[in-house]
Amino acid sequence: MKKIINSPGDVVPEMIDGLVRAYPQYVERIPGTEAVVRSNKSSMDGKVGIVSGGGSGHEPAHPGFVGKGMLSAAVAGQVFTSPTPDQIYEAIKAVNTGRGVFLVIKNYSGDVMNFDMASDMAELDDIPVKSIIVDDDIAVENSLYTQGRRGVAGTVLMHKLVGAAADQGASLEEIEELANKALPHISTIAVALSAATVPEVGKPGFELADDEIEYGVGIHSEPGYRREKIKTSHELAEELVSKIDRELKLDATHRYAILVNGMGATPLMEQYVFSHDLLDELATRKIKPAFMKVGNYMTSIDMAGISLTIFDLIDEKWLDYLNYPVETIAW
Amino acid sequence: MITAEIVDKWMKLFYSKISEQKAYLSELDTPIGDGDHGNNMMRGMQGVEDSLDKLSNPDLKTILKTVAMALISKVGGAAGPLYGTAFLEMAKNCEKTQAPAELFKLALEGIKKRGGATTGDKTMIDVWAPAVAALETDSLSVEKIEAAAAGTKDLVAKKGRASYLGERSVGHLDPGAVSSQYLFESFIEAGGIE
Ligand SMILES: Nc1ncnc2c1ncn2[C@@H]1O[C@H](COP(=O)(O)OP(=O)(O)OP(=O)(O)O)[C@@H](O)[C@H]1O
Ligand SMILES: [Mg+2]
Numbered sequence: 001m002k003k004i005i006n007s008p009g010d011v012v013p014e015m016i017d018g019l020v021r022a023y024p025q026y027v028e029r030i031p032g033t034e035a036v037v038r039s040n041k042s043s044m045d046g047k048v049g050i051v052s053g054g055g056s057g058h059e060p061a062h063p064g065f066v067g068k069g070m071l072s073a074a075v076a077g078q079v080f081t082s083p084t085p086d087q088i089y090e091a092i093k094a095v096n097t098g099r100g101v102f103l104v105i106k107n108y109s110g111d112v113m114n115f116d117m118a119s120d121m122a123e124l125d126d127i128p129v130k131s132i133i134v135d136d137d138i139a140v141e142n143s144l145y146t147q148g149r150r151g152v153a154g155t156v157l158m159h160k161l162v163g164a165a166a167d168q169g170a171s172l173e174e175i176e177e178l179a180n181k182a183l184p185h186i187s188t189i190a191v192a193l194s195a196a197t198v199p200e201v202g203k204p205g206f207e208l209a210d211d212e213i214e215y216g217v218g219i220h221s222e223p224g225y226r227r228e229k230i231k232t233s234h235e236l237a238e239e240l241v242s243k244i245d246r247e248l249k250l251d252a253t254h255r256y257a258i259l260v261n262g263m264g265a266t267p268l269m270e271q272y273v274f275s276h277d278l279l280d281e282l283a284t285r286k287i288k289p290a291f292m293k294v295g296n297y298m299t300s301i302d303m304a305g306i307s308l309t310i311f312d313l314i315d316e317k318w319l320d321y322l323n324y325p326v327e328t329i330a331w
Numbered sequence: 332m333i334t335a336e337i338v339d340k341w342m343k344l345f346y347s348k349i350s351e352q353k354a355y356l357s358e359l360d361t362p363i364g365d366g367d368h369g370n371n372m373m374r375g376m377q378g379v380e381d382s383l384d385k386l387s388n389p390d391l392k393t394i395l396k397t398v399a400m401a402l403i404s405k406v407g408g409a410a411g412p413l414y415g416t417a418f419l420e421m422a423k424n425c426e427k428t429q430a431p432a433e434l435f436k437l438a439l440e441g442i443k444k445r446g447g448a449t450t451g452d453k454t455m456i457d458v459w460a461p462a463v464a465a466l467e468t469d470s471l472s473v474e475k476i477e478a479a480a481a482g483t484k485d486l487v488a489k490k491g492r493a494s495y496l497g498e499r500s501v502g503h504l505d506p507g508a509v510s511s512q513y514l515f516e517s518f519i520e521a522g523g524i525e
Binding site for chain 2: 055077078080081082083084085086087108109110113114116117140146147150198200201205218220221222223
């Protein structure tokens with residue numbers, strides 16, 4: 001393992017320190033926690049607070065999306081491990097200005113339970129809390145009998161949506177309704193070229209041969225749905241779009257937002273090449289995105305690969321929310 | 332009957348088992364999870380150890396609650412809220428009863444409620460449920476607990492990270508079931524069922 005760190009056990013606190021010291025205009029640490037909150041406190045006045053978070057290793061998610069117009073606070077757990085309820089609870093308290101707090105949770109059993117316990121704690125303090133559990137990864141079949149689908153890069157679009165609505169004064173109930181309405185229209189699928197190495201583990205989460213790729217890998221190296229020999233960017237675009245098409249039933253009369261997300265070790269050069277092929281692939285289906293982002297938004301430490309998120313903008317307002325200005329490190 | 336002295340001994344024994352088996356637990360978590368269960372439990376038990384050091388002559392409720400809060404605030408992951416909830420339920424109810432069968436039963440109900448899993452889902456519940464049943468008939472033994480943990484090998488995971496693998500989770504022990512095995516073994520060694 002070769003990493004620019006001091007000691008594997010100190011990565012999370014030192015990363016948070018670096019982040020808040022580099023960007024004091026956007027974020028500060030909530031004392032005694034690994035959570036960050038907006039520096040611009042007055043931007044939260046009279047607004048519903050938006051809190052997200054999860055295991056570390058997905059940077060810039062989630063602290064990079066804290067700021068006016070997006071998240072109010074983000075809680076960082078150990079690498080790939082959910083944060084604890086006491087820290088989430090501190091974040092909830094820090095952003096509550098009387099209109100309640102909305103939690104954006106990725107669908108992992110650890111995250112769901114820890115955020116649940118934190119909302120129980122907040123409710124004892126009479127802070128109204130509502131939440132959405134994001135499960136945009138279509139690699140796994142949805143089933144009542146499993147944990148269900150995982151939350152991945154589409155979560156960032158959810159942050160953007162609810163953050164914009166909150167900044168425009170939406171109530172807790174309205175934000176919940178918005179999140180519930182948008183969720184089924186956000187689908188993500190990934191392809192991995194190599195696995196991530198968790199600092200405390202010291203070796204990659206799985207092995208892929210030099211000429212092998214795996215479709216559907218999760219952001220914590222969860223297994224995907226198929227392994228193959230490496231393909232061209234053009235063929236990858238075809239595979240990922242057709243997988244999402246089966247889910248969202250792409251329709252030339254709809255408007256779509258696209259997020260091409262690098263997993264950590266894939267250069268922007270390759271992400272732009274893929275974007276070119278993706279846009280060609282969409283064009284064959286007569287689709288021209290109404291909104292597009294390319295870059296590292298929800299990474300998996302040093303995994304090589306990309307994910308594609310397509311968001312069907314069935315509501316007029318959603319595009320406005322995506323375009324709404326924010327003051328964050330990373331949107 | 333569970334007493335504060337037993338809980339103190341129990342936690343010291345559990346701490347040393349977790350320290351010895353930290354790497355093994357994370358290894359079990361690698362093929363069917365994310366390889367962090369041993370690290371998570373170690374962080375939690377270090378927290379328990381540190382908080383218990385600060386108590387002097389605690390009563391049963393205080394010590395159970397201290398264990399619960401340390402686990403909740405240190406473990407993270409799925410195991411933190413589950414183990415934390417278990418101890419919190421015991422703390423909440425230990426003034427009414429100190430019988431292991433009753434307290435562990437309430438703890439198990441807390442785990443089921445928190446995680447929505449049930450017997451046969453290949454989780455820690457597959458050790459907790461038979462352990463509680465055995466406590467109710469005064470027949471808890473190390474052999475029974477070991478057998479329960481070993482039994483998770485043949486199950487298909489339906490909850491937690493391992494459920495992403497579906498059928499491919501068969502053939503692997505559930506890491507949370509194995510750490511729960513250590514928990515019950517430590518309880519017996521601490522004199523909990525004497
Ligand atoms: N819903 C559940 N109910 C009961 N036990 C569960 C549930 N989900 C997971 N577990 C138990 O937790 C163990 C895994 O704990 P671990 O500390 O590795 O958390 P994790 O799943 O990796 O969390 P995270 O995803 O946040 O990293 C499993 O082996 C299983 O016994
Ligand atoms: Mg784990």
